[in-house]
Amino acid sequence: MVDAPRVCILSIGDEILNGRIIDTNAAFLGAELLKLSMPVSHQRCTSDSPQQLTAQLSQMASQFDLIISSGGLGPTADDRVYSEVESLQLEMTSIDNPAGSADGIMVEFANGCHYLALPGPPIECQQTFMQGVVPLLSDMFGDLPQMAYHTMHFIGAKEANIESAISELFAANANPQLGITASEQGVTISLLARPDTAHSADYYLQHCRDIIADKLGQWLWGEGDVSLAARVVELAVENNITMACAESCTGGQVASSLIDIPGASAVLNCSWVTYSDDAKQRQLGVDAALLQQHGAVSEEVARAMAIGALQKSQADYAVAITGIAGPSGGSVEKPVGTVCFAIASADGVHSMTRQQYTLGGRLRIQRQSVRDALHLFFLAMNDCLVLRDR
Amino acid sequence: MVDAPRVCILSIGDEILNGRIIDTNAAFLGAELLKLSMPVSHQRCTSDSPQQLTAQLSQMASQFDLIISSGGLGPTADDRVYSEVESLQLEMTSIDNPAGSADGIMVEFANGCHYLALPGPPIECQQTFMQGVVPLLSDMFGDLPQMAYHTMHFIGAKEANIESAISELFAANANPQLGITASEQGVTISLLARPDTAHSADYYLQHCRDIIADKLGQWLWGEGDVSLAARVVELAVENNITMACAESCTGGQVASSLIDIPGASAVLNCSWVTYSDDAKQRQLGVDAALLQQHGAVSEEVARAMAIGALQKSQADYAVAITGIAGPSGGSVEKPVGTVCFAIASADGVHSMTRQQYTLGGRLRIQRQSVRDALHLFFLAMNDCLVLRDR
Numbered sequence: 001m002v003d004a005p006r007v008c009i010l011s012i013g014d015e016i017l018n019g020r021i022i023d024t025n026a027a028f029l030g031a032e033l034l035k036l037s038m039p040v041s042h043q044r045c046t047s048d049s050p051q052q053l054t055a056q057l058s059q060m061a062s063q064f065d066l067i068i069s070s071g072g073l074g075p076t077a078d079d080r081v082y083s084e085v086e087s088l089q090l091e092m093t094s095i096d097n098p099a100g101s102a103d104g105i106m107v108e109f110a111n112g113c114h115y116l117a118l119p120g121p122p123i124e125c126q127q128t129f130m131q132g133v134v135p136l137l138s139d140m141f142g143d144l145p146q147m148a149y150h151t152m153h154f155i156g157a158k159e160a161n162i163e164s165a166i167s168e169l170f171a172a173n174a175n176p177q178l179g180i181t182a183s184e185q186g187v188t189i190s191l192l193a194r195p196d197t198a199h200s201a202d203y204y205l206q207h208c209r210d211i212i213a214d215k216l217g218q219w220l221w222g223e224g225d226v227s228l229a230a231r232v233v234e235l236a237v238e239n240n241i242t243m244a245c246a247e248s249c250t251g252g253q254v255a256s257s258l259i260d261i262p263g264a265s266a267v268l269n270c271s272w273v274t275y276s277d278d279a280k281q282r283q284l285g286v287d288a289a290l291l292q293q294h295g296a297v298s299e300e301v302a303r304a305m306a307i308g309a310l311q312k313s314q315a316d317y318a319v320a321i322t323g324i325a326g327p328s329g330g331s332v333e334k335p336v337g338t339v340c341f342a343i344a345s346a347d348g349v350h351s352m353t354r355q356q357y358t359l360g361g362r363l364r365i366q367r368q369s370v371r372d373a374l375h376l377f378f379l380a381m382n383d384c385l386v387l388r389d390r
Numbered sequence: 391m392v393d394a395p396r397v398c399i400l401s402i403g404d405e406i407l408n409g410r411i412i413d414t415n416a417a418f419l420g421a422e423l424l425k426l427s428m429p430v431s432h433q434r435c436t437s438d439s440p441q442q443l444t445a446q447l448s449q450m451a452s453q454f455d456l457i458i459s460s461g462g463l464g465p466t467a468d469d470r471v472y473s474e475v476e477s478l479q480l481e482m483t484s485i486d487n488p489a490g491s492a493d494g495i496m497v498e499f500a501n502g503c504h505y506l507a508l509p510g511p512p513i514e515c516q517q518t519f520m521q522g523v524v525p526l527l528s529d530m531f532g533d534l535p536q537m538a539y540h541t542m543h544f545i546g547a548k549e550a551n552i553e554s555a556i557s558e559l560f561a562a563n564a565n566p567q568l569g570i571t572a573s574e575q576g577v578t579i580s581l582l583a584r585p586d587t588a589h590s591a592d593y594y595l596q597h598c599r600d601i602i603a604d605k606l607g608q609w610l611w612g613e614g615d616v617s618l619a620a621r622v623v624e625l626a627v628e629n630n631i632t633m634a635c636a637e638s639c640t641g642g643q644v645a646s647s648l649i650d651i652p653g654a655s656a657v658l659n660c661s662w663v664t665y666s667d668d669a670k671q672r673q674l675g676v677d678a679a680l681l682q683q684h685g686a687v688s689e690e691v692a693r694a695m696a697i698g699a700l701q702k703s704q705a706d707y708a709v710a711i712t713g714i715a716g717p718s719g720g721s722v723e724k725p726v727g728t729v730c731f732a733i734a735s736a737d738g739v740h741s742m743t744r745q746q747y748t749l750g751g752r753l754r755i756q757r758q759s760v761r762d763a764l765h766l767f768f769l770a771m772n773d774c775l776v777l778r779d780r
Binding site: 011013014015016017018019020021022023024026027028029030031032034039040041042043044045046047048049050075076077078099121122123126127149151159160163167170172178179180181182183188190192245249250251252253255256258259260262264265268269270271272273274275276278279282283312313326327328357359360362363364366 | 417438440468549580642650660661665
């Protein structure tokens with residue numbers, strides 16, 4: 001077995017350096033190269049000003065075996081990759097772009113380092129890589145030791161608690177090598193296993209994965225490349241369960257996060273955005289007196305919204321959300337970030353109130369609320385909630 | 391006036407290299423540093439394996455005046471920035487993190503290069519930068535020549551057409567320096583102006599901006615840090631217009647893109663996701679015979695959905711969307727990517743059918759459809775559509 005190549009991803013464009021565009025190509029390429037057992041060790045981003053690319057490449061060619069760039073190939077004047085690479089006076093091979101007009105380029109430096117330039121628009125970068133570059137790489141690097149990568153996703157426990165429960169697995173030289181990250185979606189553990197003379201990477205990965213699942217199973221909601229919304233849709237499809245949503249402060253984000261998932265049409269056939277009191281009454285049958293007595297942001301109103309959505313949709317479960325996403329609308333009793341949830345089924349209703357983190361503003365409050373609503377669907381479908389008292 | 395510092399952003403973490411996390415901190419820092427007239431010339435990303443950071447820093451300190459990193463500061467075992475920086479044996483200053491427990495760090499290398507390490511979670515990175523780093527930078531670099539940055543957003547014309555209409559402004563040494571990028575939201579032109587002995591950067595920027603607005607005004611929908619959804623809400627608030635949405639294949643994404651915007655509650659009070667034929671009939675009053683005759687994906691049904699939503703919501707405008715986002719559901723007559731739109735007001739209805747790009751799948755078809763629906767609201771509010779024949 002040969003050593004894995006030293007790989008660097010290079011993103012090209014002032015729009016990335018200036019923060020106007022978030023670089024998604026580097027993440028795509030990193031994930032795909034890992035699947036090919038060629039983990040990326042460095043990423044760089046450089047300007048599309050003249051001579052920047054050639055200056056970078058001449059320096060990088062001695063440090064890496066493979067450099068893959070995105071951006072700078074195209075019809076406009078600031079697309080300089082082609083002319084810059086031409087100035088290197090190396091033999092250029094074209095890589096077909098199946099999704100656009102600007103083809104990719106490959107050159108080989110005298111020391112054997114390969115440089116591949118891909119177009120910048122994400123769809124074009126992805127298609128050119130998958131169709132044109134993947135076959136080239138297997139020709140170039142042949143029989144690499146097969147690594148194995150996996151992720152496990154948790155919700156309902158803190159990062160530090162998750163780590164301390166399995167701290168013995170986090171040694172710097174452990175195989176698999178573990179990473180842990182907290183985000184608004186919960187906590188994710190990543191596992192990257194390498195083979196040795198005794199066992200395959202899959203063997204080491206599976207062994208470690210089972211230990212983690214055993215210790216942290218109660219918080220584990222999914223594994224691999226899956227979102228919480230996709231997991232909820234998957235569970236609903238498996239169990240032939242239908243769902244509905246009634247949303248106020250999240251404005252339809254719970255429904256749209258579900259409908260983003262292929263197959264959602266079988267499980268979510270109706271959903272409401274009832275932002276005003278009037279809409280809550282007219283569309284969901286919420287009692288005016290209830291709104292008057294408890295206010296629109298209350299568990300009572302959330303329960304009434306969920307029951308109304310359940311009845312009108314004839315779904316198996318309905319989730320309702322009503323809260324104060326800010327920036328205005330808060331009070332001492334109900335500050336910005338107060339969000340009430342309810343989930344209803346034929347068995348009954350369960351409701352709760354959350355004070356979401358407000359640092360990060362309206363969008364972050366909404367994202368946390370979407371996560372909590374999806375979590376309610378997930379828990380209900382796993383029979384982890386008591387629904388009663390309609 | 392002094393020269394602008396040479397600035398490099400360094401992102402730290404295997405989760406970025408492996409593509410599991412998209413690096414948004416680099417974009418945030420790039421945009422904020424540009425506002426401070428310190429444009430970022432390079433970005434890098436490195437592993438959180440031991441000794442990687444010190445190896446990078448020792449090389450970079452000679453090339454840059456300012457290095458700002460994010461990530462690798464925290465409670466877990468793979469957070470190695472603190473111990474790595476400690477090993478450099480430079481005097482460390484702490485930078486308060488107002489949003490979390492892991493403070494930032496600053497050190498100065500012997501040659502005067504400053505290295506600032508910020509925490510990785512985006513909220514903590516942002517808050518630590520804004521509150522702790524910005525004051526430090528103005529102390530460090532003092533009286534920099536004030537640059538000016540601006541963006542202009544277009545929809546309805548192609549990138550190459552936009553560029554050719556103003557090609558004389560794209561010279562490599564022009565001031566302002568122009569960039570152009572196409573995305574699913576349309577085409578954006580960026581302008582970065584520098585001052586000289588005759589005039590301020592603002593002067594050069596304004597002059598060029600006016601030429602562009604003059605030549606391309608018919609496609610210009612917004613300027614600066616604004617989304618199409620935000621522009622639509624802004625126009626609706628200004629003109630006291632209310633809106634409603636009835637969505638099928640976009641699953642509530644038009645409504646949620648509007649409700650993401652502060653102030654949307656004043657202009658969007660009700661919205662429907664009617665995925666099934668049954669929901670279209672019961673919630674929006676679409677005639678069963680119409681569905682039978684033309685199919686759910688038809689301009690006729692889109693018109694009926696828009697009229698139903700208009701009546702039920704009592705809004706000034708209602709947009710309806712019904713289409714085939716795939717991956718299944720397409721036919722020869724109506725392939726995947728076929729999306730029908732309608733907008734209704736008291737004056738009448740306007741409808742259209744689009745064949746969206748299908749490469750990139752369901753999510754991309756949905757995003758294009760959200761853009762087109764928002765564009766309909768925008769055009770209607772600017773009196774650029776004829777609504778008739780209800």
